[in-house]
Amino acid sequence: AARGLRRGRMALSWSLRGFAAGPQTHFGFQTVTEEERREKINRVFESVAKKYDVMNDSMTLGIHRLWKDVLVRTMNPSPGTLLLDVAGGTGDIAFRFINYVRAVRERQLQRKLKHHQNLSWQEIADSYQEDRSPLGDSQVVVCDINKEMLKVGKEKAQDLGYSEGLSWVLGNAEELPFDDDKFDVYTIAFGIRNVTRIDLALQEAYRVLKPGGRFLCLEFSQVTNPLLSRLYDLYSFQVIPVLGEVIAGDWKSYQYLVESIRQFPPQEELKEMIEDAGFFKVDYRNLNSGIVAIHSGFKL
Amino acid sequence: VRWRLSPPQHLLQASAVLRRVSDEQKKEPLASSSQHHFDSQPADQQHDQEPQDPHSSYTGQDGQESEDYESEEQLQQRILTAALEFVPEHGWTAEAIAEGAKTLGLSVAAAGMFQSDGSQLILHFVSQCNTKLSELLEQEQKRVELGEAEKKPTDQFLKDAVEARLRMVIPYIEKWPQAVSILLLPHNIPSSLSLLTSMIDDIWHYAGDQSTDINWYTRRAVLTGIYNTTELVMMQDSSPDFEDTWRFLENRVADAMKMGDTANQVQSTGEALVQGLMGAAVTVSNVKTSRAER
Numbered sequence: 001a002a003r004g005l006r007r008g009r010m011a012l013s014w015s016l017r018g019f020a021a022g023p024q025t026h027f028g029f030q031t032v033t034e035e036e037r038r039e040k041i042n043r044v045f046e047s048v049a050k051k052y053d054v055m056n057d058s059m060t061l062g063i064h065r066l067w068k069d070v071l072v073r074t075m076n077p078s079p080g081t082l083l084l085d086v087a088g089g090t091g092d093i094a095f096r097f098i099n100y101v102r103a104v105r106e107r108q109l110q111r112k113l114k115h116h117q118n119l120s121w122q123e124i125a126d127s128y129q130e131d132r133s134p135l136g137d138s139q140v141v142v143c144d145i146n147k148e149m150l151k152v153g154k155e156k157a158q159d160l161g162y163s164e165g166l167s168w169v170l171g172n173a174e175e176l177p178f179d180d181d182k183f184d185v186y187t188i189a190f191g192i193r194n195v196t197r198i199d200l201a202l203q204e205a206y207r208v209l210k211p212g213g214r215f216l217c218l219e220f221s222q223v224t225n226p227l228l229s230r231l232y233d234l235y236s237f238q239v240i241p242v243l244g245e246v247i248a249g250d251w252k253s254y255q256y257l258v259e260s261i262r263q264f265p266p267q268e269e270l271k272e273m274i275e276d277a278g279f280f281k282v283d284y285r286n287l288n289s290g291i292v293a294i295h296s297g298f299k300l
Numbered sequence: 301v302r303w304r305l306s307p308p309q310h311l312l313q314a315s316a317v318l319r320r321v322s323d324e325q326k327k328e329p330l331a332s333s334s335q336h337h338f339d340s341q342p343a344d345q346q347h348d349q350e351p352q353d354p355h356s357s358y359t360g361q362d363g364q365e366s367e368d369y370e371s372e373e374q375l376q377q378r379i380l381t382a383a384l385e386f387v388p389e390h391g392w393t394a395e396a397i398a399e400g401a402k403t404l405g406l407s408v409a410a411a412g413m414f415q416s417d418g419s420q421l422i423l424h425f426v427s428q429c430n431t432k433l434s435e436l437l438e439q440e441q442k443r444v445e446l447g448e449a450e451k452k453p454t455d456q457f458l459k460d461a462v463e464a465r466l467r468m469v470i471p472y473i474e475k476w477p478q479a480v481s482i483l484l485l486p487h488n489i490p491s492s493l494s495l496l497t498s499m500i501d502d503i504w505h506y507a508g509d510q511s512t513d514i515n516w517y518t519r520r521a522v523l524t525g526i527y528n529t530t531e532l533v534m535m536q537d538s539s540p541d542f543e544d545t546w547r548f549l550e551n552r553v554a555d556a557m558k559m560g561d562t563a564n565q566v567q568s569t570g571e572a573l574v575q576g577l578m579g580a581a582v583t584v585s586n587v588k589t590s591r592a593e594r
Contacts (some may be wrong), residue, residue, distance in 0.1 A: 077415050078398045078408050108395075184407040211317045212406025280318075280372055281413055298413060300317045300375060 007135040022268060025196060028259030029244045034196050041194050042146060044253045045089070049148035052090055053156075059249055059254075061242050065092075067292050068189060071218045072096040073287070074294055075185055077107045079136025084183040084203075087175050087191020088142040089149030091156055091166075098162055099189075101138040108136070135165045148222045174200040178208045183211075189218040193264045202277035215279055221286070221293035222266040228289050236261065267293050313409055318370050318404060353377045376413060379404060380424040384472075385427075392482060420481045421487050423495065429468040430499045436464055437506040444573035455553045461503045462527055462553075463546055466534055470542070477535050500524050522559070526552045 024035035027040050048055065053280065056064045071093065077083065079101050083091045144150050149269040150168050157166060171177045173195050186205045195201045205215050223229040244254030265273065267284050270293075274282045279297030286293050370378075383400025390396040396412040396418070414420045443449040452460065468474055483492040500523050509519060529552065534545040 074412075075409075076394055076412060078395055078411070081408055184409040210407040212401055212404075212407075212408075212410035214407070214409035214412050296412070298410060300372060300410075 014065070019243060026263050027198060027254045028044075037196050038272040040256075043257055045146040047250055048248060048253050049152050051144065052149065052152065053092075054243065055254070058243050063067070063288070064190075067218060067287055068092050068096055071187065071189060071216060071294055074098050074215060074296065075100075075187070075214070077101055077111065077138065077185065079108065079138050081138050081184045083138070083140040083185045083187065084143060084176075084178070085140055086143045086171075086176070086186065086188045086205075087145070087194065087255045088187075088189070089144045089146065089153055089160075091142055091153035091193075093187055093189050094140045094142050094153075094166060094299075095157070095160065097140050097163055098135065098138075098165060098248045105134060105136040105138075107242045126170070139165045139167070141167045141169055141178075141240055143173075145170070145172050148183065149162070174204060176204045176208055180207050181210050182208050183210060183213060185214045185216065187218070189199045190220070192217055192219055193260050198273060200275065202274055202279075204228075206278045206299055212298055214273065215295075215299070217270070217274075217295040218269075219293060219295070220261040220264065221270070221290050224290040228291075232248055267295070270295055305337050318375055338417060340509070348559045350543070352355075372388055375478075376420075377424065378408070379410060380421055381428070384425060387421070387472055387475055392422050392479050394418060397421055417482060417485075419482050419485070423491050424494070425472075425479075426483075426495050429465060430502070431463045432459070432468060433499065434502050437461060437502065441506055446537070455557050457507050458503065458523065458526075458556075459546075459549055461506070462523075462530060462549055465503075466531060467498070471532070473535070478530070480535075496524065496527075500527065507540055526556060526565075 020037055024031055025034050025037050027037045030060050032040065033040070034084060045052075047248065056204070060067075075083075075097070077097060077100060081101065083094070083097050087089075088094055142150070143151060144153070147170060150170060154168055157163070169177065171190070174197050186209055188201070188205075192198060192201060202215075223232050240258050241251050241254045244257075245251040248254070264270075267286070267290070271284055274297045277297075278299070280300040282295065282297040284293050284295045313544065378419055381400075381403050381404050383397045385403075386396040386399040390399065394414065394416045398408040401410040402408055424434045440449065444451050469484065474543070482488065497520070500520050503523065504519055509516070522544045526549070530545060533548050534542055537545045539545075
């Protein structure tokens, strides 16, 4: 159980010690050390944080909202679920989760009422007293490594009126600040691509999940259709960085983004990595012919 | 949009929940495929076996499954069985499965392993009932062989078998219409149909049916019809202990028996008719030839 923590710390200290000689990895299409990669990604997200949502909408023409809806629908959370949303920055998954659970809870309460048709006035009055928590004890913890992203998320939560059942924690996916066997569901939406040691993140996910808990990953993946793949490449490399420059004034970050999508392992490889971390019943589902894929695994 | 499954290659790793099937069975140590397994530490309290003892596992047909630990399918069966208890309250839904998972000490998210429309839960229940029915019929047959019981006439046997099977549904009768409608969905029809036909086949087998001609099909079709209609009657029956349903069942079985006799009668009448026509035709042709000869 402490395996993940120990390995995470080891990897960090090892790369700090030998800064120039640290293990090599990629940052987009460049080759850098692991430590350099972490720093660069940190800077990328610091700079895009404020325009993150706007850029998401313009790059994906709003379709990212549908992808996130599908993720939460796949999760199908019941009231009382404890969700950990890693790299959840601006809170998109967390808010959807809260909405979903609220709706399910309302239906549950309505069904309970329907059964109680012949109640006395006293019983009805009592039912108003009992705990009718609108979320049914569901909770979501949003964890992100970047302070700016969390800040944007907290402001958004305030604006949209989300307060109950929501917490914000600063933490690294490779070394989560949580105890073992805590959460029902672990999600990471468009975040695992930016993790330097994906295997560590998967091990941490396994560690913090309860037995029977579910791991869900929403991420850009390899397109299966060759024609679509060419159009997609064209769009990614010609249009997206330009949008980045025009809307957010930051060409480089969006260049990094499209390059990192190409560097990310394809569906089958990611599935094997998830299985290696110890998850069972690992599946994936392509959305939009593989532009995005949802991977799911269970801690059994 | 498709889910793709493949057997995991890592089954020999220590699992958090899949428990050891047999503790006493120690087989001789495996080949190198389990080296990986020896290295990983048993991570949790459910596997409190002594670490030096090789996690003995004998490979099955495909060489991948470790039969020492229960497979995912077995765990799924356990969850579904536990979920049945919550069906009267929640219906055949993912919520019932989530509650079932909770009683086994698993997270509610484990319900995500199953389809969200609850069809796997229903199919599991139906298949469980069919198994129970087979066991009942088997025991009865044994009793008859040992001379402890009388061999029942066919109509009585069929009636009792169908009644026994339908009685298993009674605890869930309120939510049963929901179940039937889900089983009729196109993607469920292959499985529900195959469960139904194998159950009917079972009943006829124990009733002593050994036909190899068209009767095999007609008998099963007739009994399927009886079973389905009785099930529908049962769902809206409000008489004490469903007596109306059992009376309906008796009448249908009696009809079916009579129909068998009638079919034979019709057949022999038909044969007689055909012979008569043939005779008439021969007579006519004879008359013609004799006229021509004149």
